[in-house]
Amino acid sequence: MDAEVADEVAARAVPVDSLGLASWRPALRGVRVLGVGAAAYGARELLEMGRRMVEFAVDELGVRLLVLGASEAGATGLDAAVRGLSSPSDAVAALGGWEYDTREMVGLVSWLRDRTEMVDPDDRVRVVGADPVRPARSVKVLGSYLRDAAPELLPPARDGLAELLDREPDERPLKAPFRDAVVGLHGEIVAAEARLVAETSPSRYAEALDHAWILARAAEVAAAPRGTPFPTAEQAEQLDDTSAPVLRARMVAEAVTRAAGTATGMPAAVFWGHDDLVRVGDPTTAGRHVRSALGDAYYVVGGWFAEGSASAVRRRLLRPLRPRPSSHKLPALGGTAEAELRSALGGTDDRLVDLRGARGGLADWAASPTTTRRIGSVVDSGQLKERIPVVPVREYDAVALVPRVHPAWIR
Numbered sequence: 001m002d003a004e005v006a007d008e009v010a011a012r013a014v015p016v017d018s019l020g021l022a023s024w025r026p027a028l029r030g031v032r033v034l035g036v037g038a039a040a041y042g043a044r045e046l047l048e049m050g051r052r053m054v055e056f057a058v059d060e061l062g063v064r065l066l067v068l069g070a071s072e073a074g075a076t077g078l079d080a081a082v083r084g085l086s087s088p089s090d091a092v093a094a095l096g097g098w099e100y101d102t103r104e105m106v107g108l109v110s111w112l113r114d115r116t117e118m119v120d121p122d123d124r125v126r127v128v129g130a131d132p133v134r135p136a137r138s139v140k141v142l143g144s145y146l147r148d149a150a151p152e153l154l155p156p157a158r159d160g161l162a163e164l165l166d167r168e169p170d171e172r173p174l175k176a177p178f179r180d181a182v183v184g185l186h187g188e189i190v191a192a193e194a195r196l197v198a199e200t201s202p203s204r205y206a207e208a209l210d211h212a213w214i215l216a217r218a219a220e221v222a223a224a225p226r227g228t229p230f231p232t233a234e235q236a237e238q239l240d241d242t243s244a245p246v247l248r249a250r251m252v253a254e255a256v257t258r259a260a261g262t263a264t265g266m267p268a269a270v271f272w273g274h275d276d277l278v279r280v281g282d283p284t285t286a287g288r289h290v291r292s293a294l295g296d297a298y299y300v301v302g303g304w305f306a307e308g309s310a311s312a313v314r315r316r317l318l319r320p321l322r323p324r325p326s327s328h329k330l331p332a333l334g335g336t337a338e339a340e341l342r343s344a345l346g347g348t349d350d351r352l353v354d355l356r357g358a359r360g361g362l363a364d365w366a367a368s369p370t371t372t373r374r375i376g377s378v379v380d381s382g383q384l385k386e387r388i389p390v391v392p393v394r395e396y397d398a399v400a401l402v403p404r405v406h407p408a409w410i411r
Contacts, residue, residue: 226243309329
C-alpha cells in the first residue's frame with residue numbers, strides 16, 4: 001500500500017464507537033441484513049467490537065433481530081433469556097460448543113435483557129440461531145411436547161432423535177433411515193396441526209413446529225456426505241451442493257433470510273458470526289448464499305486483527321481433540337491486508353473502513369489480490385501463521401481492524 005492509498009484509508013476510517021459508527025451510517029442505505037464477522041472465534045477484542053456494533057444497530061439503527069451463527073436450537077434459549085425467562089449465563093452455556101460460551105456473550109445477552117425490561121413487547125430484540133447443528137434443546141422440547149400431545153408420533157423417530165441429541169458437527173454421517181424419520185416427523189406435525197392446536201394451544205404448537213423444523217434441517221446436514229476436510233477455496237468450489245459443508249452454509253443462509261423476512265426496518269437484522277460464516281466467499285460460506293438471495297441488501301463487515309493471541313482447540317495428529325481451547329500466540333504477519341491497514345491507520349484504536357463506497361487508489365487496493373489470516377475454532381500449528389488469499393472487496397463491504405487481540409474469557 002503506497003502513501004497515497006494509506007492517506008485515503010486514514011481519511012475514510014472511523015472509530016468503532018457510537019460517534020464513528022454514526023458517520024458510517026449512510027453506507028448502510030438500502031441494507032436489509034448487516035453481517036458482522038470476526039476472524040477468530042476466541043479473540044476478546046473481536047467479540048467486544050462485535051458487541052459494540054450490535055448495540056449500535058439496536059440503539060441507533062432500530063434493528064430488532066439478532067441472528068447468531070450459533071445453534072438454531074440452542075439460541076431459542078438465548079431468546080428466552082432476553083425476555084427474562086431464564087439466566088443469560090445458563091442460556092449461553094446451553095448453546096453447546098465453547099465458541100460462544102464466553103463472558104463477552106453473556107454480557108451481550110444481559111444487555112439485551114436489560115434493554116427489553118422497560119420496552120413494549122413489540123419493541124424487544126429477538127435472538128435466533130442460524131446453524132443447524134447441536135440440536136439437543138430441540139430434541140428435548142419437541143420430545144416433551146409429543147409425549148403430552150401425540151405420543152404415537154414419537155416411536156418411528158425416537159432413534160433418530162437420540163442420534164441427534166449429543167451430536168457434534170464433524171461426527172460420522174447420520175444414517176439415512178434416521179434422517180428420513182426425523183424429516184418425516186416434521187411432516188406429521190404439520191399434517192396434525194388442527195388436532196395438536198386443539199389439544200394444546202396455538203403458541204405451544206408453534207413452538208413445537210419450530211423445533212421440528214430445526215431438527216429436520218439438522219438431520220439433513222448430519223446425514224450429508226462430509227466432503228474434503230478443511231477444503232481450500234478451489235476445492236470448495238468443486239464440492240457438490242449436497243455435501244455437508246455446502247448444505248450447512250445454504251441452510252444457515254436460509255435461516256438468516258427467513259428470519260429477516262419477518263422483521264421490519266432497514267437494516268432488519270444483524271447476522272453475527274465468524275468471518276468464514278458471514279463473508280461472501282466460496283460455497284461453504286453462508287454469506288455467499290445470503291448475497292445470492294439479497295444482492296447488495298446484504299452488507300458484511302469483516303472483523304480483522306493484526307497480532308496478539310486467541311483461544312482455539314489445538315488439533316494434534318493421531319490424538320483426539322482436547323475438549324477445551326488453549327491460548328495461541330498470533331504474531332504480526334507482514335504483507336497481509338491487515339498489516340497494511342494497521343500501518344496506514346496507526347494507533348491502538350479499532351477502526352472501520354467502508355470498501356463498498358471506496359474510490360481511487362483505495363478501490364484499486366481493495367480489488368487487488370492480497371492475503372489475510374483467519375483462525376477457526378480448531379487449529380494446527382501451521383494455520384496459526386497461514387496466509388489466506390483474499391480480494392477484500394469481493395468478500396467484504398467493509399473491514400474493521402483490531403490492532404491487538406487477547407484470548408476471550410472462556411467460561
